[in-house]
Amino acid sequence: MKLKIKLLPYENLKKYEFNSLFKDLKDDTIILVDAKLKSEEEAQLIKETMKKVSEKFSGIELSSLELSSENNINLFGKLKKSFVEMLIGKKRGLTLIGPAKIIRKIRKNPEHLMLYT
Incomplete structure (x- = not known):
């Protein structure tokens, strides 16, 4: 089986209907x-x-x-980050998202995601 990955900008996700999203997922697309x-x-x-299972x-x-590391951010940096997220409407x-039959496990670390098929 070939692995298909679709890169979807967050702005398009807002316009993307759930039926289109599930069509891709049912077609084994990550x-x-x-x-x-x-x-x-x-x-x-x-x-x-859950309705589609x-x-x-x-x-x-x-x-x-989340890509921003808040460990070394001061109060001003946190306020700036929150303001930018509010303006653009998304978090960095x-x-x-993938079909459960393809993705066995997703391991999450603070710095990366690891996908197991």
Whole structure:
């Protein structure tokens, strides 16, 4: 089986309908979004996925990674980061969404995501 990966800008995810997203996932495509999904967006995606689970579609694996390291950021830096996120409407990061039958496990470290098929 060939591995298919679709790179999807976060702005397009907002316009992308769930049916289109699930069509790609059912076609064994892994979707990589260029931002960290908000917890509400992840919850909505999981909720919609649960409606689509069947013998042919076993669900999804989902993991997000925030790219900004807050360890060395002072108060001004945190305020600046929050302001920029509010303006552009997305968090710096990556989100990996894939069919559960292909992705066995996603291991998340603070600095990277590891995908096991």
